[in-house]
Amino acid sequence: MSLEGFSDEALLALVARGEEEALRWLFRRYAEAFLALARRMGLDANAQEDVVQEAFVRVWKNARQFDPRRASARAWLLAVGHHTAVDHIRRLEARPKALEPQFEEADGEFDLPCDGLNEEGHLDRVRIQRALKRLGPEERRVIVLLYYQGHSHQEAAELLGIPLGTLKTWARRALLRLREELHEP
Template identity: 75%
Template sequence: MSLEAFSDEALLALAARGEEAALKELFRRYAGAFLGLARRMGLDAASREDVVQEAFSKIWQKAREFDPRRASARAWLLAIAHHTTVDHLRRLEARPKPLEPEEEAEAFDLPGVGLDEEGHLNRIRLAQALKRLSPEEREVIEVLFYQGYAHQEAALRLGLPLGTLKTRARRALARLKEELREA
């Protein structure tokens, strides 16, 4: 039986009953989005794959907890991926750091104009652009994108109304884009 026509909610209900094929279909639909989320949150390729595997393991274990009255299946799945990525980042932060810091100057030797081999902006340009933002804009960017908090969590953490946080985030991202274009 093909599960392609089933809704995400129906697939979660089947996964809750132990149907592995339903989990495979959810994996087919969402693994790419989970990988993209982990990439945007700064994980390397190996860590991204670990996070996706861990997220789907959690989905398999917690499928019975899904309640379609509280959230859509998509929101629930992406929340698990987000929380799994944040947990992974926190575990990485807790690891001891090497005694000798890496030299940031080497990043200037990357090929291309401010780009590394994968086409990502190099960290030094990004750090310089972040320094040119206002403290409020920088704080919002750090909490949302570097610490990995969801908008509601970030609003609570910063003591801001959700709408204010979202407005600052939009402005901060627009300014950051402008700063990176000029750099």
């Protein structure tokens, strides 16, 4: 049976039941995006491959935790890839490369990883870029530091010279605004 036409949500449900073929299909769809993310975070080719492998091990082990009421399968999978890359960087005690220009230049295009994206993925990328541009400067800075540059909340607070609680409030507000901008329930 071919799983080619199955949605990401359906594939994740099958992975949660132990279907290896479903994991292979998710790998075909997301391995390039995970590689691109690891590359954008400054990892070398070997580390990029390690991130992809580790991310799919996490998908295999944690697919039951996916809740379609909280996020789309795509968002959940990309979050797994992101967290895996950040964890890898921390283990190496390295710093990721900045994905964005300095804050003063942040009004330009947001350069999201797009390797391996289909037309739908490209449209999602464009929607996210537009939504990011509509955020206030503090909110945008927090998103860049946390999700594009891979800093922890504590590190981002120190870089911005604000209390940790304030940073967390800004981050929560920014994510809520992004959700509103993207019209997600």
